[in-house]
Amino acid sequence: MTLSPIFEPPYYAVIFTSLRHEGDHGYGAMAEEMEKLGSAQPGYLGIDSARSEVGITVSYWQNLADIHAWKAQLEHQQAQRLGKEQWYASYTVRVAKVEYNYEFGR
């Protein structure tokens, strides 16, 4: 397991936090598929993900247009619909421009 590297700002972070319903209901397979598809999108830089009671996924992107293109991608649209219908009790999405970053021990 590794952390995403930092990048030269400015770039963008999409901060996705969620609370899931009990049970998998196809979530794990879809999450894996979306991570594969997302990482192949133009402008994708990296991702960090953790889940305990709350799930947090932060993906990093070159610019806003790349984020909008991924949000509109067909399979991702279907996954977003299933997410609302089946997997997530609640979620938040924040799109933020990284102004500076630093790291330790990488």
Added chain:
Amino acid sequence: MTLSPIFEPPYYAVIFTSLRHEGDHGYGAMAEEMEKLGSAQPGYLGIDSARSEVGITVSYWQNLADIHAWKAQLEHQQAQRLGKEQWYASYTVRVAKVEYNYEFGR
């Protein structure tokens, strides 16, 4: 367990990702203390936190000056030093300006 609410942009997110060494070594108690102290700082808006293999904590702040004041706070400085010496194998910090946000099911 709840998610932090979203806020009226612009505001700031501090995205902290980490890989820990094995064992607690006082980490849990310190993390709890820092969450208490941080949430009492001027400009603090909220926090989301999750840990599986990777740990991700995202805290939300009114502006950059509030973030810098918390980074410079005395007990927090001591915690940061212990973090490098004892708890974290590696970490990244990204400071990002939230441009827009939305939510589902909250």
